[in-house]
Amino acid sequence: MIGHLRTWPIVLALTIVSAPLVLMYVFLFVDTISNAPAGSFIPNEFTLEHWSFLWETRPGRPSIWRVTLNSFLFATSTAALVLVISSMAGYVLSRLNVPGRTYFLAGVMVLHAFPAITLIVAIFLVLQVVGLYNTLIGVILVKAAIDMPLGIWLMKGFYDTVPWEIEMAGIQDGASRFTVWRKLVLPQVKPGIFALGLFAFLLGWGEFILPQVLAPSGNAQVLSVYLAGLIADDNNFDMNMFKSVGLFYMMPVLILFFVFQNRLMNIYGGGSKG
Amino acid sequence: MRILLEHFSKSFGAVKVIEDMTLEIKDGEMLALLGPSGCGKSTTLFAICGIHRVTSGRILFGDRDVTNVPSQERNVGVVFQSYALYPHMTVADNIAFPLRIRKMPEAEVKRQVEEIAGLVHIEGLLGRRPAELSGGQQQRVALARALVRRPNVLLLDEPLANLDAKLRLEMRSEIRRIQLETGITAILVTHDQVEAMSMCDRIAIMNAGEIIQIATPQEMYRNPRTAFVAGFLGNPPIAFIEAEARDGSLAVKNADIRLPVPKNATVPPDGTPVIIGIRPESLGTEGDATIRGRVSFIETQGRENLYDITLENGSVLRSIQRVRDDIALDDVVEWKVRSDDIFLFAENGERL
Ligand SMILES: Nc1ncnc2c1ncn2[C@@H]1O[C@H](COP(=O)(O)OP(=O)(O)OP(=O)(O)O)[C@@H](O)[C@H]1O
Ligand SMILES: [Mg+2]
Numbered sequence: 001m002i003g004h005l006r007t008w009p010i011v012l013a014l015t016i017v018s019a020p021l022v023l024m025y026v027f028l029f030v031d032t033i034s035n036a037p038a039g040s041f042i043p044n045e046f047t048l049e050h051w052s053f054l055w056e057t058r059p060g061r062p063s064i065w066r067v068t069l070n071s072f073l074f075a076t077s078t079a080a081l082v083l084v085i086s087s088m089a090g091y092v093l094s095r096l097n098v099p100g101r102t103y104f105l106a107g108v109m110v111l112h113a114f115p116a117i118t119l120i121v122a123i124f125l126v127l128q129v130v131g132l133y134n135t136l137i138g139v140i141l142v143k144a145a146i147d148m149p150l151g152i153w154l155m156k157g158f159y160d161t162v163p164w165e166i167e168m169a170g171i172q173d174g175a176s177r178f179t180v181w182r183k184l185v186l187p188q189v190k191p192g193i194f195a196l197g198l199f200a201f202l203l204g205w206g207e208f209i210l211p212q213v214l215a216p217s218g219n220a221q222v223l224s225v226y227l228a229g230l231i232a233d234d235n236n237f238d239m240n241m242f243k244s245v246g247l248f249y250m251m252p253v254l255i256l257f258f259v260f261q262n263r264l265m266n267i268y269g270g271g272s273k274g
Numbered sequence: 275m276r277i278l279l280e281h282f283s284k285s286f287g288a289v290k291v292i293e294d295m296t297l298e299i300k301d302g303e304m305l306a307l308l309g310p311s312g313c314g315k316s317t318t319l320f321a322i323c324g325i326h327r328v329t330s331g332r333i334l335f336g337d338r339d340v341t342n343v344p345s346q347e348r349n350v351g352v353v354f355q356s357y358a359l360y361p362h363m364t365v366a367d368n369i370a371f372p373l374r375i376r377k378m379p380e381a382e383v384k385r386q387v388e389e390i391a392g393l394v395h396i397e398g399l400l401g402r403r404p405a406e407l408s409g410g411q412q413q414r415v416a417l418a419r420a421l422v423r424r425p426n427v428l429l430l431d432e433p434l435a436n437l438d439a440k441l442r443l444e445m446r447s448e449i450r451r452i453q454l455e456t457g458i459t460a461i462l463v464t465h466d467q468v469e470a471m472s473m474c475d476r477i478a479i480m481n482a483g484e485i486i487q488i489a490t491p492q493e494m495y496r497n498p499r500t501a502f503v504a505g506f507l508g509n510p511p512i513a514f515i516e517a518e519a520r521d522g523s524l525a526v527k528n529a530d531i532r533l534p535v536p537k538n539a540t541v542p543p544d545g546t547p548v549i550i551g552i553r554p555e556s557l558g559t560e561g562d563a564t565i566r567g568r569v570s571f572i573e574t575q576g577r578e579n580l581y582d583i584t585l586e587n588g589s590v591l592r593s594i595q596r597v598r599d600d601i602a603l604d605d606v607v608e609w610k611v612r613s614d615d616i617f618l619f620a621e622n623g624e625r626l
Contacts, residue, residue, distance in 0.1 A: 165358035168325055171345045172352045173372035173419070183371075187362040 032244040050240040054248075061229070062221050064245075071223040072252075074140055074211065075204030081144035082151045082200040087193060089148075090155025091181055095167070105156075112149035120213055127214055139215040146210075147203055151196050158192030159185065194263060202253060223249045275336045275426040275459055276301045277322065282331035284317055291317050292483045294331070299427070304453050304460040306470035308506065309480030315463040318480075319429050322461070323350040335426050351420030351458075355432045357412045359404035365415050366391075366400040372423040390422045394452060410441040417449065421456060428453070428460040434469060446473055467507050471495070479503050501623040504551045510580055512551045512617075515589045519546045524618070526550070528587035533563045533611070539618040539626045548626065551617035554580065557593040561610030567591065569605045583607060 027041075032050050034043030057063045092098060093105060123142055124133070132138030162185055170180035186193070208224040216225060227249060230242045257264070277299040284292040291314045299305045307315045320326040322333060324345035332341050340348050360368050366387055373383045391397050394414040404412055413433060420428055433449065434442045450473045453460050464470050470477045471491040478488045479502075487499040491507075498504035504512050517524045517533070519542040524533045533550065535541050542548055557565065567583035570590065574597075581593045581601065593609060601607065618626045 163356060163358065165354045165356050166360060169352065169354060169358040169360075169419075170371075171325070172323055172350060174346045174349075174375045174423070175371075176346065179375065184360055187360075 028243055028247060031240050032247055035240075050238070050244040053241060053245060062218070062226070064226070064248075066219070067221050067223050067226045070136060070219075070221060071205060071249075073136060074143070074207070074222050075201045077136075077140045078143045078147060078204040079197050079200035081140070082147045083193060083197050085144075085148060086151030086155045086196060087186070087189070089152045090157075091159050091185065093152065094156045094159035095164070105153075108149045108152055112153070116146045117209060120209070124213060134215050134218065134220055136215060136220045139211050139220065142214060143204060143207055143210050147200055151200065154196055155189065155192055158189040162188045191263075198256065198260060198264070202256070205253060276334075277427055277459060277461075278332075278334040279318070279322070280332040280334065282318075282321060282333065283329045284314075284321055284326060285329050290483070292321075295483070295485055297478060297485060297488070299459055299461060300475075302457050302459055303475040304450070304462060304473060306474035306477045307461060307463045307480060308467060308470040308477050309465060310506075311465060313480045314483040315465075315480060316431055319352075319431055319461065319463050322427070323352050323429055324348050349423065349426050351423070351425035351428045353413075353416045353420050353428070353430045353433050355435055357404075357416040357436075359412055359415055359419070361404050363403070364400065365396065365402050365404070365407070368404070368415055369400075369418045369422050372419065376423065386422055387418075390418045393421070393455065394418045394448075409437050410445055413437065413445055414448070417452060421452070421458070425458070428458050430460065430462045432463055432465070434464070434466075442469075449473065468509060471507065479506060498551075498617065499625055501549055501551060501617075501619040501625075504617055504619075508553055510554050510592050510594065512553045513589075513591045514619075515550050515552070515585070515587075515591065517548050517550050519544055519548060524548060524550060526585065526587065526589075529585050529589075531565055531585065533565075533616065534613040536614050536616050536618060538614065542618075542620075542626055547621050549619040549621065549623070551619060552591055552611060553615065554592040554594040556615035557583075557591055557609055557611050558595050559610060561612040561615075563611050563613050564608050565591065565611055566606070566608045569601055569603055569607060572601070572603060583609065 030043060033046060033048065035045050035047050035049075036043045053064050093101060098104070127133040127138045127142070130138075132141070166184055166188070167180050170184045171177070175183065206224065207222075208228065211220070211222045211225050212228065215221070221229075223245075227242070227245050230238070230245060279295055279297040282292060282295045282297075283290070295318070297318075307318060309315055317326060321328050324340070324343065328341060332339055334340065335348065360371065363371070369387045369390060370383050373386060378386075387400070388397070391400060394417050396411060396414045396418065399407060399411060399415070404415065407415065416433075430449070434445055437445060446469060449462075462470070462474055474491065476488060476490055477494055479486050479494065481502055487494060487503050489497070494503060495507050498507065501514065505514070516527045518527060519525075519535075521544065522535065522541055524535060525531070526533070565583075565585070567585045569581055570584040571582035573580040573582075575594075577596070578594050579597050581595065583591050583593060585591065620626050
């Protein structure tokens with residue numbers, strides 16, 4: 001019983017602190033499926049009209065499904081690009097004796113410290129010149145490039161924990177350097193790959209500035225830009241619909257966290273366990 | 275297969291680790307590379323398997339010059355000190371890995387894995403992961419993986435260092451049994467003289483990147499070339515005392531002890547400073563020369579006792595004898611030594 005006596009103040013304190021947050025989310029959800037009389041918080045009718053954006057496309061706006069698909073493509077493609085390149089670059093930087101390795105690592109770090117927003121005008125111009133402005137591919141490439149330094153460092157850290165004897169044993173067993181990486185080393189850094197993939201996906205999913213500037217309209221629009229468009233629209237401003245879209249936008253993130261929360265908690269449990 | 279290192283040198287940048295080493299390992303023999311930490315044993319091993327490029331010299335497998343052949347094509351089996359098992363694979367997959375790399379048909383892989391698992395006695399563990407094995411079992415898996423592709427030579431880098439005392443004893447004879455059964459040429463790197471003496475056909479003793487002596491364990495023990503070799507072999511170790519040649523015999527420094535020059539040594543000219551080495555088993559109740567000292571320490575080893583006796587000049591000799599009740603601490607004793615069993619070294623450590 002003593003254990004209970006000790007924990008209840010903590011539970012109480014946490015409840016008080018997190019109550020406003022919980023309330024906010026509850027109201028966000030309630031507002032999307034109800035109407036309240038003017039000037040009151042308390043809803044008086046149930047309605048699905050705020051979710052109507054799911055089945056009817058407003059004039060002058062792209063279809064929500066198109067936009068969702070774009071967001072999904074954007075997030076998965078950047079994540080895939082970041083994963084493929086970081087997992088290889090991290091290995092090379094961790095293990096192979098490439099000339100100028102330390103400078104490269106320092107350079108990568110500086111790049112990461114550089115706020116992407118300061119580059120946006122230059123990137124905008126470059127994309128226009130090469131014809132990738134207002135395309136999904138263009139903004140995917142830019143986002144992947146910006147996320148890459150972090151990914152490379154993260155992966156290098158994971159590779160550093162893999163004992164080199166494993167690789168030497170693989171080489172002695174007759175495997176090529178590439179096979180050793182693919183079959184022996186990569187499986188040891190699975191937690192890193194998983195974490196990086198998930199974070200890159202979430203970063204892509206939540207990204208707003210880059211798509212807003214580089215692919216603002218038409219077929220390349222992503223959810224965050226669509227959502228921003230809703231508040232910017234002064235003519236038929238619909239607060240509750242804005243909340244519904246917001247909730248809809250959050251859903252995949254919540255699902256990802258619920259599905260993977262155990263694995264996420266374990267990521268730093270050890271780099272090389274089998 | 276016979277392995278030959280010819281004038282092999284290795285440096286890391288400016289650091290010369292091995293200089294001009296020539297070493298032959300005969301077909302089917304097990305050779306120990308014995309030496310203190312940092313003397314270049316692992317470096318030699320890694321040069322043989324191709325992890326390190328040699329700075330100069332040649333490496334021959336049989337008649338084939340493999341100096342510039344990449345590791346993958348040398349077909350060398352290596353057992354690393356940490357075993358380096360692949361943690362994400364089962365024991366069976368670990369052992370099968372080198373065969374699968376060679377694109378061997380799956381049925382044949384299975385057959386060979388089972389055969390080698392039988393040889394090293396791990397038939398029951400094939401489905402487990404390395405993390406679910408004891409140290410000794412991991413060691414056996416590592417051996418199986420190194421042997422399954424029938425390598426030209428088996429290299430063992432301190433394979434027993436991570437095992438506890440009892441397992442070490444067991445794996446010592448196991449590794450030797452497996453080596454003899456397969457008839458493979460093997461090199462064992464160790465800094466433990468007991469391992470080297472008990473497991474190997476010959477010992478190459480190294481110090482500071484140089485091979486000091488190569489001989490069978492018996493020969494090396496009986497006939498060490500230098501004081502370093504004599505000091506490295508034997509447990510409890512040999513004791514050294516300083517002396518001087520005088521009138522055809524040896525006068526221990528600052529003590530009234532005279533020892534005759536052993537028959538196997540040349541008589542040094544008068545006044546030459548020398549070092550006398552006396553093994554613990556040579557000092558005791560029999561012999562033609564007498565050494566006087568005070569018993570300063572008694573260590574019980576069960577069947578035998580180890581006595582330290584301190585001479586009047588302060589040097590300490592060791593004697594191993596059956597347990598005696600007539601000796602107590604601080605007794606002054608006069609013990610015998612057979613003069614032919616002592617070793618005589620020059621001041622620089624060379625045997626005289
Ligand atoms: N990559 C390297 N770069 C520079 N010096 C090295 C390198 N590898 C080894 N050395 C040096 O070479 C010497 C011999 O090293 P080696 O690993 O062969 O010793 P060893 O006999 O195996 O010792 P131990 O019993 O401790 O394993 C050491 O002095 C070590 O510092
Ligand atoms: Mg070593």
